[in-house]
Amino acid sequence: MTNHVETLGTGGSTAPPRVLHVARARPGRRLLVDRLGRRVVTLGGVAIIASILAILVVIVAEFAPLFESAAASPVRAAAGPVTVKAASSPLAIGVDEYREVAFAVTAAGLQVFRVADGTAVAPTSTPSPGNAPVVAVSALGRGPFALGLADGRVLPVEVRFTVSYPDGRRRVEPEVVASEPIVADPRGRPIRTLAHVRAPGGPLTVAAVDAHEVAVVGIRERKALIGPSTTEESRRVLDLPITGEITALALDGRGEDLFVGTSTGQLVKIDLRDLGAPKVALAVAATSRPGAAVTTMGFLLGDRTLVVGDAAGGVASWQLVQRGGGDRRLTKLHDFAGHATRVVALAPSPRDKSFVTADATGTARLHYGTTGRTLLTVHAEGEGARAWAAAPKGDGLLALDAAGRLSHWTLRNPHPEVTWRSLFGPVWYEGYAEPAYVWQSTGGTDDFEPKLSLTPLIYGTLKGTVYALLFAVPMALLSALYASQFMHPTIKGYVKPTVEIMAALPSVVLGFIAGLWLAPMVERVVPGLLLLPWIVAALVLAALALLRLAPVPWRKGVRAGTEVFLLLPVVLLGAWLAFRLGALLEAALLGGDYRGWLREVLGLTYDQRNSLVVGFAMGFAVIPIIFTIAEDALSSVPAHLTAGSLALGATRWQTAIRVVLPTASAGIFSAIMIGFGRAVGETMIVLMATGNTPVMDWSIFTGFRALSANIAVEIPEAPQGGTLYRVLFLAAFLLFSMTFVVNTAAELVRLRLRKKYRSL
Numbered sequence: 044m045t046n047h048v049e050t051l052g053t054g055g056s057t058a059p060p061r062v063l064h065v066a067r068a069r070p071g072r073r074l075l076v077d078r079l080g081r082r083v084v085t086l087g088g089v090a091i092i093a094s095i096l097a098i099l100v101v102i103v104a105e106f107a108p109l110f111e112s113a114a115a116s117p118v119r120a121a122a123g124p125v126t127v128k129a130a131s132s133p134l135a136i137g138v139d140e141y142r143e144v145a146f147a148v149t150a151a152g153l154q155v156f157r158v159a160d161g162t163a164v165a166p167t168s169t170p171s172p173g174n175a176p177v178v179a180v181s182a183l184g185r186g187p188f189a190l191g192l193a194d195g196r197v198l199p200v201e202v203r204f205t206v207s208y209p210d211g212r213r214r215v216e217p218e219v220v221a222s223e224p225i226v227a228d229p230r231g232r233p234i235r236t237l238a239h240v241r242a243p244g245g246p247l248t249v250a251a252v253d254a255h256e257v258a259v260v261g262i263r264e265r266k267a268l269i270g271p272s273t274t275e276e277s278r279r280v281l282d283l284p285i286t287g288e289i290t291a292l293a294l295d296g297r298g299e300d301l302f303v304g305t306s307t308g309q310l311v312k313i314d315l316r317d318l319g320a321p322k323v324a325l326a327v328a329a330t331s332r333p334g335a336a337v338t339t340m341g342f343l344l345g346d347r348t349l350v351v352g353d354a355a356g357g358v359a360s361w362q363l364v365q366r367g368g369g370d371r372r373l374t375k376l377h378d379f380a381g382h383a384t385r386v387v388a389l390a391p392s393p394r395d396k397s398f399v400t401a402d403a404t405g406t407a408r409l410h411y412g413t414t415g416r417t418l419l420t421v422h423a424e425g426e427g428a429r430a431w432a433a434a435p436k437g438d439g440l441l442a443l444d445a446a447g448r449l450s451h452w453t454l455r456n457p458h459p460e461v462t463w464r465s466l467f468g469p470v471w472y473e474g475y476a477e478p479a480y481v482w483q484s485t486g487g488t489d490d491f492e493p494k495l496s497l498t499p500l501i502y503g504t505l506k507g508t509v510y511a512l513l514f515a516v517p518m519a520l521l522s523a524l525y526a527s528q529f530m531h532p533t534i535k536g537y538v539k540p541t542v543e544i545m546a547a548l549p550s551v552v553l554g555f556i557a558g559l560w561l562a563p564m565v566e567r568v569v570p571g572l573l574l575l576p577w578i579v580a581a582l583v584l585a586a587l588a589l590l591r592l593a594p595v596p597w598r599k600g601v602r603a604g605t606e607v608f609l610l611l612p613v614v615l616l617g618a619w620l621a622f623r624l625g626a627l628l629e630a631a632l633l634g635g636d637y638r639g640w641l642r643e644v645l646g647l648t649y650d651q652r653n654s655l656v657v658g659f660a661m662g663f664a665v666i667p668i669i670f671t672i673a674e675d676a677l678s679s680v681p682a683h684l685t686a687g688s689l690a691l692g693a694t695r696w697q698t699a700i701r702v703v704l705p706t707a708s709a710g711i712f713s714a715i716m717i718g719f720g721r722a723v724g725e726t727m728i729v730l731m732a733t734g735n736t737p738v739m740d741w742s743i744f745t746g747f748r749a750l751s752a753n754i755a756v757e758i759p760e761a762p763q764g765g766t767l768y769r770v771l772f773l774a775a776f777l778l779f780s781m782t783f784v785v786n787t788a789a790e791l792v793r794l795r796l797r798k799k800y801r802s803l
Contacts, residue, residue, distance in 0.1 A: 676710020
């Protein structure tokens with residue numbers, strides 16, 4: 044603090060001098076405050092960047108496990124290799140869901156043992172094949188199966204596992220339930236290969252009893268309203284017109300379609316819907332090498348996809364595909380990584396579309412049917428294992444070789460259905476005529492395969508954004524140009540705050556109004572709505588021409604910047620006229636129903652909640668942002684530029700278009716990009732105003748599903764850590780990346796525009 048003393052007086056005045064005290068801030072305090080403010084601002088910016096990066100890290104950490112490779116870890120007993128006694132030359136093997144108790148089918152029948160040490164377990168009952176050895180077994184893993192005996196009989200069997208927790212410890216107790224034997228061949232010939240299912244109408248058994256003959260035995264159960272139910276047995280022997288011998292059979296769980304594989308590589312389909320008159324289709328070549336025998340066949344979960352293994356080591360999946368409304372034909376879907384030698388075993392997973400194939404050397408491969416990928420390869424110990432089983436939970440794999448030696452693996456394969464192609468490319472799903480982009484995360488049955496293509500969601504996000512911007516950008520920019528360059532300042536003082544207040548409207552309110560009020564209203568006036576822009580534009584031009592033809596005193600009576608009030612009645616008249624003409628046009632040319640005309644003539648479907656409604660609602664939400672930023676940019680153009688242009692003789696319109704717009708282009712571009720980001724991330728309007736249908740169609744009359752809306756719909760029901768849960772985080776990462784890339788590109792363009800017009 045310093046004192047500055049100044050003597051004030053006039054003439055010889057003897058008044059005492061006055062002292063002026065001038066306070067000066069200390070430079071050190073100013074520097075301290077400035078330095079502290081700079082650090083606080085810097086710290087806030089760093090905190091924001093760190094928070095965004097932390098969110099990004101969390102998102103990446105959640106979806107990264109989707110792309111981990113499958114892994115198999117051998118389970119080794121402490122006492123050494125596990126050997127199952129009396130389980131030599133097994134035909135098949137099965138296991139309970141906890142991989143504690145397993146059973147093996149051998150020539151002597153069924154043997155149950157513990158996986159940990161191979162010790163025998165006595166089940167509650169044991170089926171007795173009698174004096175005839177077991178020579179064939181049907182597919183395991185789908186409930187009841189059957190044993191084919193050497194005397195032509197078939198013994199239906201079901202193995203059940205009961206789980207209890209005495210003293211807090213898990214106990215798995217096996218139960219073997221055997222039905223009455225079925226005489227497949229009265230002549231007593233050995234069963235060559237066998238298929239057995241419990242169809243909705245009753246058990247159905249198909250057994251190959253000769254090189255060309257199959258015996259079909261069906262038991263139909265008829266329930267009476269009063270009294271006991273009755274059973275009816277039908278028996279038929281089919282002599283198939285094939286070359287070579289029957290080597291494999293596969294029967295779907297519905298008991299409708301039977302597939303026969305031959306030693307010459309043929310695959311024959313037989314329709315068993317009418318057991319009295321089976322229909323045999325033409326044979327197709329189904330092996331990887333011409334003439335190679337079909338060695339094993341089986342259905343994946345759901346009984347739609349058939350897997351064929353052959354003597355050349357090839358593995359392929361087939362499906363009945365219906366094209367053009369005609370008959371269903373066998374079509375190959377995928378060729379999987381093959382084996383060096385003949386495929387001897389096939390073990391479908393009871394949990395998903397994965398399956399295991401094994402060759403005679405004990406090498407097994409894990410495949411996934413939907414994606415066509417081979418996930419991993421394992422090798423059994425000892426001699427070549429021919430009996431393989433996939434654990435019911437998909438977390439383990441067991442193999443039993445000819446000497447009774449057990450191989451056991453723990454599998455880790457939580458997301459087999461996820462690949463880059465399945466997420467972003469077309470996939471051939473079961474029941475589809477061709478590969479398609481599909482999002483369908485849930486289904487009504489346990490055998491449903493999730494369809495998690497993100498392409499329809501990205502498509503829908505861009506579709507909604509484009510239609511919203513097509514509505515919002517012209518209106519917002521033209522309004523901003525008029526408000527900044529032509530509107531009277533008094534009117535602008537009311538209009539701009541009103542538009543800015545529109546940005547505060549909650550999106551859930553806009554979506555609610557759009558879905559419940561706007562969508563039904565738009566549906567009634569679509570023809571007039573399509574005529575509205577043209578009629579309003581024509582009337583505005585006509586009003587301008589009339590104004591120019593009006594006497595000068597009348598034109599001078601219109602105050603500059605208030606022309607909008609003259610145009611409001613014109614616009615309202617144009618809207619009324621457009622809707623009236625639209626109704627007349629629909630009645631005269633469209634048969635009184637434009638929806639039917641769109642469907643029959645153009646092949647377009649009109650959904651009530653569609654892209655047109657979303658464009659209006661989301662455009663209404665985006666307009667305030669674009670308008671405010673663009674108007675600020677236009678109003679910030681230096682006054683000397685507009686004054687110089689007007690002084691050189693340019694009109695106000697020429698000045699606005701050729702001087703103001705280029706100078707403010709950087710800010711205008713930023714406004715559009717910020718509006719783009721707002722539209723891309725919009726959730727509630729899209730969720731409530733569209734049908735949320737993940738279709739890939741640019742029609743303005745159909746709906747869509749956006750990434751943001753899909754996350755909001757699916758995430759509450761997605762199991763944590765599951766495939767759907769992690770795919771939704773991947774969708775969030777894509778949304779983040781799209782916004783980041785667009786904003787970065789927008790900033791680069793803005794800087795270039797700013798640099799270009801800075802010299803003005």
